[in-house]
Amino acid sequence: MAWISKNWTMSGIIKGLIVTLKHVLHIGNRPTVTVQYPYERMKLSPRFRGLHAVDENACIGCGICEVNCPNGTIRIVKHNTRWYPQVNIGMCLFCGICVDVCPMNAMKMTGNYELADYTRESLIYGPDRLLFNKEVKQ
Amino acid sequence: MGMIANAYELIIYILEFFGVYGPIKNIFQVLGIEFVLKIIIVLVEVGILFVFVLLTVMFLTWMERKVVAMVQARYGPMVTGPRGLLQPVMDGVKLIGKEDIIPEKADRWIFTLAPFIVFIPALLVFIPIPFGQSLIISDLRVGLLYIIAISAVSPVAILLAGWASNNKYSLMGAMRAVAQDISYTIPLALAAIAIVLFTGSLSTVDIVNAQSGTWFGIIPKWFIFLQPLGFILFLIASIAEMGRIPFDFQESESELVAGFFTEYSGMKFAMFFLAEYAHLFAVSGIVVTLFLGGWSFPILPFVPPMLVPLVSLGVFLVKTYAVIFFAMWLRDTVPRMRIDQLLNLGWKIMVPLALLNLLLAGFLITVWGAF
Amino acid sequence: METDELIVNMGPVHPSTHGVLRFRLRMDGEIIKECTPVLGYLHRGTEKLGEMKTYLQFIPYTDRLDYVSAFPYNYAFVKAVEELAGIEVPLRAEYIRVITMELNRIVNHLVSIGSLLMDLGASTMMLWGFRERENALQLFEKLCGARMTFNYIKPGGVREDIPEGFIPQLNEFLKDMEKRIEDYEQLINSNEIFLMRMKNIGVISAEEAINYGMTGPTLRGSGVNYDLRKYEPYSIYRDLDFRACVRNEGDSYARYLVRIDEMKESLHILRQVVDTMPEAKIVSSAKYGIAPMTGAPSAVSTYFPRIFAPPAGEVYSRIEAPKGELGFYIISDGTTKPYRVKIRSPSFCNLTAIPKMVQGLKIPDLIAAFGTIDVVLGDVDR
Amino acid sequence: MNPAEELKQKLPAAVVSTGMQVNKPMAVIKTEELLNAARKVKEMGFDHLSVITGTDYNDHFEVVYNFFSYNNKQNLVLKVIADHDKPEVDSLTSLWKGADWLERETYDLVGIRFNGHPNLVRILLAEGWMGHPLQKDYDMMRRK
Known part of the structure; x- marks a missing residue:
């Protein structure tokens, strides 16, 4: 009461x-x-940390990214005649340490975030899918 | 038009209007099975009602989501159909396609039966609700009593569902639902009885008719103006009866996972879901009938008599949707109460207030009668 | 009538245990006679991981402890490392750190209040909270490229300077947020049902709160005027004007109000920080530094070292995280990896008190009290 | 006055040595005197037990208690050395209820037993887990 x-x-x-x-x-x-996601997307900032990309000409395959990766995500593998990093997205923390430590500034992270896939194997991004050529792009 | 009491007569009237009733009736008379025609017409009207109710229920699920989305600055369903209007259909398809799981330790028969016992009364309750002038399946002389009685079946079914699931959350949800329904049916009925004092009849049609007309030509003679306290009590009690936030203890998803239908899936879950919204529609319709003048509206006398059923149906639906919108709006605003607080509110506050309201109503009628 | 006790396992999968926490409840009908939290469903061995990773590599893991407010966790670890190694931090970096941490405090309290009200059945507040949180997350994304797991604060500074357009967007957020907090207060603060659910529920007195080791808003809700930012100032909090938000009741409602007040205080702090931010573009100290990279496409400046080994020693450093006192106990043996990392997580210590708080109450009260403690299971189980 | 020194004055028998842990006064306590020292510490106004840390140093265990006083705004660190083969120290649950879970966690992960703890069972790891992961000789590769 x-x-x-x-x-x-x-x-x-x-x-x-x-x-x-x-x-x-x-x-x-x-x-x-809210946005209607598959039909419209939010604008990403240029610093967005998504899938990696490796500059084909700058990368020297030194393996510093491999050593510094906290989760053992990166391996250096042979691609054609040179050595390039291979990234296992399934284990990646997207922390960006590999970008920070790269002495040649060859590693960078793109805005690609739609990385879901059907098999674990396809989450391993080899150099063939990571490499980009600076000259060609610009 | 005034002689047409219910939908059965309306169908006959329409058939006569097109001149087909006589020949059809003759055929059946010749065959000596006139009662079959009656059954057919009854089935048709009931069928129309159920289809209408189910469509409304589907629409309500869509509307619920849209209202919530509007409050929460979202879109809500947008993909299926124009502005997501077909989303309920997709949901139905999905639920039918789902595996119907019966837990191993559940009481199979009761577990299967319970959704039906919830679902059927939820439809039956529509029978004495006047959707419009002469748009009523059956104008029962004890209409109001029938409604209250039928609504009282669902807690039994909920208890069956909760017990048969053999799940602690279900059982607790069921116990809560029963406690809640019992303690709220009393103020609900008491508030409704005050109306009966005014009309002197339990028939819903009589109640609506008593509310047609105006005072001083402006204020419609709705019982909400005579019985504001009764209206508030009835509204609160009926929201509790519907089991919606702030009184949705039977499912209270953050406490009891999903309450009494935790273990249900597929079509059985869909039946609980549909029953819930059918109940929402029915209870809102009852609120409109008792307190907001039903289908009556001051402009109704100026409508051509042929269109009266249609217009009155429109009036009724607008009012009902207003009540439904209020329930949805309230749901988006307030948190859930606690079960013991609800029971306190029900027994210690609402029942005395309902009795007081009854007293006021009696006093008002006596004074009214003296003049 | 003979009745039996009911043992209810609430969780680990339950809508309102905020993750994978399990309460083993011994109940008499609806009344809780005994509540035993069962933890460990999200235990990822972060402390062991800390022994395996270098100091820099461990920072991303600190993000994942309390994924709702990761900046303070970054900072707490980094602060411990800085104390251990004696690293000076440039002033601008400290300002940026405070911006991130205070924004994160707002985000955390939005999520906390939102999920509390969601548990109470009012989904609107949750969505509204997430609406504003989204704006803050976009600021974070702009700042460091990630929305929840930042890896932004580094020993000796921050990863990158604030980008262009960040401060105007932040100002807009601050202005918007003020109005939104008013909305929230209007929506819930005086709602009778909310008051019924929150007042005198989960009461814990100041002595008990201290004895149980509760910290943060849960402690201040019990009337202990203590805020590490105020009384053991770190970073630039010494120069800022703010107050510790205290309520004396010690019930769920007090804890809720403390959070609302803290959001306002954070806005106040942010406004000061934005106004007085130094212009010098130094965001990393060069004590251990290597030469900055040339021709960097983005502003990624890597002043912090690749090989970083603080001197041997041990340090316990604590900060006022949104959920309470967050401490990192680091023992270094002079190598590149910590010898031992102990995380004193606020959620874990605050959760200690829940059996005491809810004894004799009902399941809905457990949810209300638990919601106001505001735990994140990544933080509890580590 | 430095609270560690103060403690040493009050309980000279219990304190082995005093020092600083970065900027916090620290006192190393004899293992068997821990409960007495803790009681004294609580009398001195250190009402907040911030954290309990156990560390494996291969030849001994260290248990570190960080205290804080809300009234005096002071820090104090107590350190106890436990035997490596039989790591046992007294439980502080009778003085600080917050010590309950912190001690259970230390037992769970580091393997230090706390005498007098009311319910010393594993808290983060599953029941029946073998070994204590934060011990340095814990075999990470063994399947549990």
Whole structure:
């Protein structure tokens, strides 16, 4: 009874109802903030850390990224005649340490984040899928 | 039009209007099976009602999601159909396609039976609800009692479901549902009885008719103006009956996982789901019938008589959807209560208030009668 | 009537245990007679991992302890390493660190309050909280390229300077956030049902809270005016004007209000930081530094060393993480890898008190009390 | 005054040596005197037991207690050396309830037994786990 005598107006709930109604009627609010993902995408920042990319000409295959990777994600493998890193995305932390430590600035991370795949093997990105050629791109 | 009491007569009237009723009736009379025609017409009207209810229920699930989405600055379903309108169909297809799991330790028969016992009363409750002038399956003389009685079946089914699942969460959800339903049917019925005092009849049609017309030509003679306290009590009690936030203890998903239907899947789950929304629609319709004047509206006398059923149906639906929207809106605003707080509220506050309201109603009628 | 006790296993998969926590509840009907948390479902051996990784390699793992607020975890570890090795940090880097940490505090409290109300059945607050969180996450993404696991704060500085357009966006966020907090307060603060659910639930007195080792908002909700930022200032908190948010009731509602107040305080701190931020573009100290890379396409400046071995010694350094006192105990033997890393995680220590808090209450109260403790299971189980 | 020195004055029998842990005063306590020292520490106003750390040094175990006083805003570190073959120290659960889980965790991961703990069972690892992972001779390759 004490509770009802104190709260019989239900002012708190009514206040809440007003706030939610404001949202329904879009008063002072953006109507929707979500995006319809597969059809529209959010803008990524240039620093986004997604799938790796390796500059074909800059990389010297030194293996510093391999040593510094916290999770043992990177292995240096032979590709054609030179040695390049191979990244196992399934284990990758996307921490960016490999980018930081690369002495030739050959490793970078792209904005590609849709990396789901059907097999574990296809998560291993060999040099054939990671390499890019700076001259060709620019 | 005034003589047409229910949908059965309306169908006959329409058939007569097109001049086909006589010949059809003759055929059946010649064959000596006139009762078959009656059964057919009843089946048709009931069929139309059920299809209508199921479509409404599907629409309501969509609407619920859209209202929630609007409050929460989201889109809600958008992909299936225009603005996601066909999402309920897809959900139905998905649920039918799902594996129907019966837990090993469950009581198979009761487990299977329970969804039906929930689902059927949820449809039966529509029978005495007047959707519009002469749009009523059957104007029972004890309509209101029938509604309250039928609504009281679902806690039994919920208890069966919760017990048969052999799951602790289900059982607790079922116990809560029963405690809640019992303690809220009483203020609900008491608030409804106050209306009966005014009308002197349990028939829903009589209740609606008593609310047609206006005072001073402006204020419609709805019982909400005579019985504001009763309306609030009835609304709160019916939200509790519907089992929606802030009173959704029977499923309270953050406490009891999914309450009494934790173990249900596939079509059986869908039946609980449909029953829930059918209940929402029915209870909102009852609120409209009792307190918001049903299908009556001050402009109705000026509508050409041929269109009255249609217009009154429209009026009824607009009012019902307003109540439904309120329930959804409330759901998006408030958190869930606690079960003991709810019972406290029910027994210690709402029942005395409902009795007080009854007293007020009696007083009002006496004073009214004196004038 | 003879009744039986009901043993309910709440979790490890349950909607409101915020992950994979399990409560073993001994119940009398709906009343909890005994609550025993069972942990370890998310144990990943982070402390053992710390012994295997170099100091730099361990920083990404600290992100994954409390994935809701990873910046303070980055910082706490880095601060311990800096204390161990005696590294000076440039002022601008400290400012950037404080920006990230305070933003992360807001994010954490948004998630905390949101999930609390979700558990209470009000899904709107959760979605609204995530709406604002999204803006903050976009700021994080702009800053360091990741939305939740940052690996941004490094010994001796930060990974990169703040990008262009970051400060205006931050200012916009601050302005927006102020209005949003008003919305939240209007939506829930005085909601009668919310008050019924929160007031006098999970009460813990100041003495008990201290005795149980509770820290952070849970401690301040019990009336202990203690904030490490204030009374053991680290980074640039010494120069900032803010107050520790304290409530005296010690119940769930007090803890909730402390979080709301802290968000406002964080906004206040952020505004000061943005206003007084030094212009000098030095974000990494060069004590152990190697020469900066030339021709870097992005602003990735790698001043911090590839081979980094602090002197032998041990250090326990603690900060005020959003959830409470976060400490890293690092023992170095002079090699490139720590000899021992001990994480004093706030969630773990705060969770200690839950059996005491909920005894004699009901399952819904357990959820309310547990929600206001605000644990992240990655942090509890490590 | 340095609380470690103060403790040494009050309990000269218990304190082996005092020093600093970076900027926090530290006192090394005799193993068997830990409970007494802790009681004294609590009387001195150190009401917050921040963390308990156990470390395996191959030839001995160290258990480190970090205390903090909310009233005096002081830190104090207690260190106890435990025998490597039979690592046992007294439990502080009777003084700080927060020590309960911290000690269980230390037992679980480092393998130090706490005498007088009411419920010294594994907390993070599964029941029946073999060995204690943070011991330096723990075999990481063995399947559990």
